[in-house]
Amino acid sequence: MINFLCKQLYIIWSQLVTLWLVFTHIFKKADTVEYPDQMPYMFPRWRGRIILSRDPDGEERCVACNLCAVACPVDCIALQKTEDENGRWYPEFFRINFSRCIMCGFCEEACPTHAIQLTPDFEMAEYVRQDMVWEKEDMLISGTGKYHDYNFYKIAGKAIGGKGKGEARNELPPIDRRSLLP
Amino acid sequence: MFEFVVGSPLNIVLILGAVLVAAALLIWVERRVLGFLNERLGPNRVGPWGIAQSLADVGKLITKEDWVPPFADKLPFIVAPIIVPVVMLLSFAVIPIAPGVGIMDLNIGLLWVLAMAGLGSYSAMLGGLASNNKFSLLGGLRAAGQMISYEVFMGISILGIVILSDSFNLREIVEAQHKHGWFVFPQFIGFIVFVIAGLAETKRWPFDLAEGESEIISGFNTEYSGMKFGLFFVGEYIGMLLLSALIPVLFFGGWYAPFGLELPNAIISGIFWMCAKTGCWIFFFILVRAALVRPRYDQLMNYGWLVMLPLSLLNLLVTGAVVLAQGN
Numbered sequence: 001m002i003n004f005l006c007k008q009l010y011i012i013w014s015q016l017v018t019l020w021l022v023f024t025h026i027f028k029k030a031d032t033v034e035y036p037d038q039m040p041y042m043f044p045r046w047r048g049r050i051i052l053s054r055d056p057d058g059e060e061r062c063v064a065c066n067l068c069a070v071a072c073p074v075d076c077i078a079l080q081k082t083e084d085e086n087g088r089w090y091p092e093f094f095r096i097n098f099s100r101c102i103m104c105g106f107c108e109e110a111c112p113t114h115a116i117q118l119t120p121d122f123e124m125a126e127y128v129r130q131d132m133v134w135e136k137e138d139m140l141i142s143g144t145g146k147y148h149d150y151n152f153y154k155i156a157g158k159a160i161g162g163k164g165k166g167e168a169r170n171e172l173p174p175i176d177r178r179s180l181l182p
Numbered sequence: 183m184f185e186f187v188v189g190s191p192l193n194i195v196l197i198l199g200a201v202l203v204a205a206a207l208l209i210w211v212e213r214r215v216l217g218f219l220n221e222r223l224g225p226n227r228v229g230p231w232g233i234a235q236s237l238a239d240v241g242k243l244i245t246k247e248d249w250v251p252p253f254a255d256k257l258p259f260i261v262a263p264i265i266v267p268v269v270m271l272l273s274f275a276v277i278p279i280a281p282g283v284g285i286m287d288l289n290i291g292l293l294w295v296l297a298m299a300g301l302g303s304y305s306a307m308l309g310g311l312a313s314n315n316k317f318s319l320l321g322g323l324r325a326a327g328q329m330i331s332y333e334v335f336m337g338i339s340i341l342g343i344v345i346l347s348d349s350f351n352l353r354e355i356v357e358a359q360h361k362h363g364w365f366v367f368p369q370f371i372g373f374i375v376f377v378i379a380g381l382a383e384t385k386r387w388p389f390d391l392a393e394g395e396s397e398i399i400s401g402f403n404t405e406y407s408g409m410k411f412g413l414f415f416v417g418e419y420i421g422m423l424l425l426s427a428l429i430p431v432l433f434f435g436g437w438y439a440p441f442g443l444e445l446p447n448a449i450i451s452g453i454f455w456m457c458a459k460t461g462c463w464i465f466f467f468i469l470v471r472a473a474l475v476r477p478r479y480d481q482l483m484n485y486g487w488l489v490m491l492p493l494s495l496l497n498l499l500v501t502g503a504v505v506l507a508q509g510n
């Protein structure tokens with residue numbers, strides 16, 4: 001009996017304490033960030049809207065290797081490879097369906113040329129669903145994005161117009177194997 | 183200057199308008215205060231501080247499709263939401279707001295309020311039954327059980343006041359408190375029981391078992407949409423307002439100022455203190471909503487019949503014995 005009464009009193013006491021504790025919270029500062037008026041700080045490595053960057057010389061970085069399309073878990077990247085007169089590969093079209101993209105960033109990790117990059121922008125709402133499909137012209141920026149010095153064709157061994165075999169950075173001139181013959 | 187007489191058309195219009203506006207504002211106030219209690223901001227977008235939020239809500243509800251499900255029982259389904267606000271507004275008729283301000287000076291004011299509260303339970307019951315939906319039925323059953331049982335203690339808990347003030351008339355109860363001091367002190371147990379039973383009666387948190395979103399979707403108003411749902415909603419807020427106005431009238435001296443802080447004009451002072459006391463109670467109910475958790479249904483019932491009923495009977499018995507011993 002005594003036990004029971006004590007327990008009941010304890011229950012009532014705990015309810016009163018709850019009321020008091022919740023009441024004290026009215027004097028605390030609200031945690032709310034009033035978003036459109038007050039922009040939250042977006043971290044540079046935030047995975048948001050996707051861009052295609054250019055190399056330091058202002059050429060398109062993307063070489064249309066399709067690695068990003070393969071890595072994409074929701075298959076929302078579509079592109080078609082083509083070549084210019086110098087032998088540089090580039091995408092004829094490059095299309096991302098942002099209504100499917102889950103902003104996982106796998107494409108950025110898969111890309112060998114740092115072409116495709118995710119940015120801190122997240123305000124991508126559209127009124128028409130078709131507007132969620134972005135073309136290369138919508139995504140291609142004029143700068144280098146997060147990686148300033150990287151220039152794929154300056155490093156890779158592939159010969160293009162104006163840069164022959166063996167002229168890439170850290171690359172030795174090709175060896176004429178026949179000259180090694182005794 | 184206008185002459186304030188209980189029941190004059192001016193009084194009726196003003197009080198009706200004030201109650202409706204207050205109920206609409208409460209929708210916003212509650213969400214805002216809840217927000218602050220949860221360290222959020224609450225709705226603050228529509229108008230200054232979000233004060234026009236209720237207008238936006240009403241606009242939304244009115245323009246929504248007013249749908250009657252084909253499997254529902256049409257007539258009760260439509261009647262049910264009308265009952266709550268009407269009944270709650272009728273109860274407001276007897277609430278004395280200040281000397282000369284009020285709609286009815288009824289000799290059986292207290293009984294009137296109880297009777298109207300009793301009628302109010304039909305709304306949830308009918309709504310739940312007519313919806314012809316399992317969750318609505320469960321909600322309706324819960325509402326019926328809860329409201330009918332808590333009505334019992336609500337009635338008994340205020341009988342002590344009737345004994346002390348020798349009247350069912352709310353105005354005379356207020357006057358008696360002016361003479362003898364607030365009834366909350368001699369009637370403390372009755373006060374506690376009344377507040378808890380009142381909470382259960384208005385189906386407010388933590389006794390919102392009839393709605394219980396996390397268990398039975400939205401209980402008795404699951405199938406309601408548009409303005410029919412709006413009526414339930416507004417009815418609930420008028421009920422909260424009624425309860426918050428009734429508690430000061432019964433236990434905290436009504437329109438009379440505490441500690442002799444009387445304002446110069448009797449009517450203005452009355453209205454001010456009545457509103458202030460009501461506001462405090464509204465805040466308390468919002469605090470309760472923010473802080474306490476919903477009991478299980480059997481706990482609610484056990485608690486009601488095994489604790490509240492004996493307590494209120496004991497209170498009545500002791501009050502009666504004391505009054506008898508003092509020989510009036």
Ligand code: SF4
Nearest residue numbers: 072101102104105107
């Ligand atoms: S972020 Fe993920 S989902 Fe979006 S395009 Fe890149 S790989 Fe696909």
Ligand code: SF4
Nearest residue numbers: 062063065066068111
């Ligand atoms: S964006 Fe990168 S991974 Fe995708 S096709 Fe272009 S170069 Fe390849």
